[in-house]
Amino acid sequence: MHRFLEHLKLHHVPLQEVIIQTGHGSEFDGGASRRQDRGFIPTIEEVCKATHRQLKRSTPKSAIPASQQSLVDNGCLCCLDSRVRMMSMQTKRRKTRTVHIGSVRVGGGAPVSVQSMTKTDTANVSETIRQVKELEALGCEIIRMAVPNLAAARVLGKIKSQIDIPLVADIHYRAKLALEALEQGVDALRINPGNITRADELERIGRAAASQGVPVRVGLNSGSVRGRVDADAPSDTPVEVLMVERALQSAQLLEAAGLSQIIISLKASDVPATLRAYREIASCSDYPLHLGVTATGLGESSVVKSVLGIGTLLAEGIGDTLRVSLTAPPQREVELAYEILASLGLRSRRTPEIISCPTCGRCQGDLMKIASEVSAKLPAQAKQLRIAIMGCEVNGPGEAQEADVGIALGKRGGVLFSKGKKLRQVPSKQLVPELLKEINSLLR
Numbered sequence: 001m002h003r004f005l006e007h008l009k010l011h012h013v014p015l016q017e018v019i020i021q022t023g024h025g026s027e028f029d030g031g032a033s034r035r036q037d038r039g040f041i042p043t044i045e046e047v048c049k050a051t052h053r054q055l056k057r058s059t060p061k062s063a064i065p066a067s068q069q070s071l072v073d074n075g076c077l078c079c080l081d082s083r084v085r086m087m088s089m090q091t092k093r094r095k096t097r098t099v100h101i102g103s104v105r106v107g108g109g110a111p112v113s114v115q116s117m118t119k120t121d122t123a124n125v126s127e128t129i130r131q132v133k134e135l136e137a138l139g140c141e142i143i144r145m146a147v148p149n150l151a152a153a154r155v156l157g158k159i160k161s162q163i164d165i166p167l168v169a170d171i172h173y174r175a176k177l178a179l180e181a182l183e184q185g186v187d188a189l190r191i192n193p194g195n196i197t198r199a200d201e202l203e204r205i206g207r208a209a210a211s212q213g214v215p216v217r218v219g220l221n222s223g224s225v226r227g228r229v230d231a232d233a234p235s236d237t238p239v240e241v242l243m244v245e246r247a248l249q250s251a252q253l254l255e256a257a258g259l260s261q262i263i264i265s266l267k268a269s270d271v272p273a274t275l276r277a278y279r280e281i282a283s284c285s286d287y288p289l290h291l292g293v294t295a296t297g298l299g300e301s302s303v304v305k306s307v308l309g310i311g312t313l314l315a316e317g318i319g320d321t322l323r324v325s326l327t328a329p330p331q332r333e334v335e336l337a338y339e340i341l342a343s344l345g346l347r348s349r350r351t352p353e354i355i356s357c358p359t360c361g362r363c364q365g366d367l368m369k370i371a372s373e374v375s376a377k378l379p380a381q382a383k384q385l386r387i388a389i390m391g392c393e394v395n396g397p398g399e400a401q402e403a404d405v406g407i408a409l410g411k412r413g414g415v416l417f418s419k420g421k422k423l424r425q426v427p428s429k430q431l432v433p434e435l436l437k438e439i440n441s442l443l444r
């Protein structure tokens, strides 16, 4: 409890903010926050008690490591590891039906899975397999590949036999390619009803997929929907409205053909349109949703759009699988997908988390150099660690104590922390080696 109070003070968290984050919908909402509406400011003890009740009720026992169980039994949840507290505050995920893409469960409460797409010529079997293996090593769980022609469709079986993650065939324009992909034994199809528009073709695909127990993703993109799916719609009809309508019509046709293993995606290149489309489909169906923002462009702008679009929906509990689309090597897509998921507490990290401050006039050393050096020298096994590298004593000791290991720079070098405890003062030149030594000792 007391560490939590210190944490609040160190981070200058306003009490009202704590109420918003912990109290709404809880008994605190009916207590102190109602009084706050009438002009009362709760005491920090009230906030802490309410936080404690809220955490105790919402933290699943299975999420609490054995070493910290006694804290729960003794009623001091505020002292729990911060990651456990984060887990306890996660947003409820939207309920969906469960779809199986090969061995990967999508929806129905399964972990949000990470997908990517090969960027090779699919007909070049060896290059495609090489890329799939690289992506798999980074954590890609489902791989999709373009099937632009029959030559590409006909090598899918060969590729599938040499990879270990489920393969999704990406089909546009021609139902025949979907049927050939099914013949080849793919684990799922992605079809685009923005360019496969005929009801009889969709029904044919639905029947063939259902008979083989293969799921279909109805994947609409903003670029392929306008003008193609509803010629009668007024030209100013928002693209998200067209996408949602078309997705539901197509899903209905597939269901009528006997297929219930359906996933939907509605990717626009515009973040607000993407959000509106997914929120709408989430509110009126139980299909698992594959998240993404399409054609995001290059560099930082593509990362910002992807993080905002995908992250916002995930934070609202929407989304069951995702692909980050970047004009970049596909490896970057997988890394960013995990960064989004881990930052929201939805999946474990695959890379260490470095918490470093932005620096300011108070910074007591070359923090950027120290952080880069540490990052470059981290051992591969450090992926689950949270490492704080902070520039001064304002937030430094607090963040360093919250992390697994950390340093806070000061006038005479810095202070080294591990697992919440201050270890020792370290001279400037020894900061990086000492921090790495402590990290290695934690990994032993």
Ligand code: SF4
Pocket: 357, 358, 359, 360, 361, 362, 363, 364, 390, 391, 392, 393, 394, 395, 396
């Ligand atoms: S921790 Fe210190 S140096 Fe870093 S941004 Fe905050 S005040 Fe500035």
